[in-house]
Amino acid sequence: SRPIRIAPSILSADFGRLAEEVAAIDAAGADYIHVDIMDGHFVPNISFGPAVMASVRQVTQKPFDVHLMVAPVDPYIAAFAKAGADVITVHAEAGPHLHRTLQAIRAEGKNAGVAINPGTPVSAVEAVLDDIDLLLVMSVNPGFGGQAFIPGTLDKLRQARALVGNRPIEIEVDGGITADNARAVADAGATVFVAGSSVFGGNETQTYPHRIAAIRSA
Numbered sequence: 462s463r464p465i466r467i468a469p470s471i472l473s474a475d476f477g478r479l480a481e482e483v484a485a486i487d488a489a490g491a492d493y494i495h496v497d498i499m500d501g502h503f504v505p506n507i508s509f510g511p512a513v514m515a516s517v518r519q520v521t522q523k524p525f526d527v528h529l530m531v532a533p534v535d536p537y538i539a540a541f542a543k544a545g546a547d548v549i550t551v552h553a554e555a556g557p558h559l560h561r562t563l564q565a566i567r568a569e570g571k572n573a574g575v576a577i578n579p580g581t582p583v584s585a586v587e588a589v590l591d592d593i594d595l596l597l598v599m600s601v602n603p604g605f606g607g608q609a610f611i612p613g614t615l616d617k618l619r620q621a622r623a624l625v626g627n628r629p630i631e632i633e634v635d636g637g638i639t640a641d642n643a644r645a646v647a648d649a650g651a652t653v654f655v656a657g658s659s660v661f662g663g664n665e666t667q668t669y670p671h672r673i674a675a676i677r678s679a
């Protein structure tokens with residue numbers, strides 16, 4: 462079976478103690494740090510920008526998995542590369558020039574990802590499979606943490622796995638992931654599990670190792 466990575470989403474962290482929260486999930490066993498960037502335009506919420514990300518980047522060596530819910534996104538690629546992103550994921554729905562955007566990410570020396578919303582078919586990424594390192598299948602409509610997993614995502618994950626085949630592309634799932642659905646999601650083909658509210662819960666640092674381990678062992 463394929464290696465599984467857990468990527469806690471710091472959208473559900475306590476923003477007043479963001480650097481401590483990032484250090485805490487690192488120590489708790491996170492594989493990647495998932496960073497949700499929301500622009501109040503592509504999605505109906507605003508999170509934070511590259512300056513905030515850069516200021517917490519130094520507290521961990523773990524890869525930063527940056528999910529840009531931004532349109533247009535091209536003007537911000539360089540800033541997030543400079544702020545310490547390792548993977549930069551953009552939405553297939555965010556603009557007409559997806560291939561150009563992916564080339565810009567790789568030109569920065571970063572891994573490139575494409576995200577698809579629940580209403581977007583997997584076939585939307587068929588033409589860019591040679592240009593991506595990660596395919597993010599959204600299991601909620603992006604914009605907020607704490608939403609319920611959309612069951613039809615399992616079928617989309619199976620389609621994504623069939624499309625990707627044995628290419629070196631990670632399949633990431635994001636939204637409503639818990640220890641209760643992680644097994645089904647893994648069986649459907651996901652290898653990277655984003656988890657916001659199910660890791661951060663009430664922001665009680667001492668529970669993070671157990672919460673991450675529960676998803677991993679499921």
Ligand code: DX5
Nearest residue numbers: 603604606607636637657658
């Ligand atoms: C949703 C974000 C997710 C979100 C996940 O727009 O992309 O990363 O933080 O949060 P949970 O795990 O609570 O659904």
Ligand code: ZN
Nearest residue numbers: 497528635655
């Ligand atoms: Zn996300």
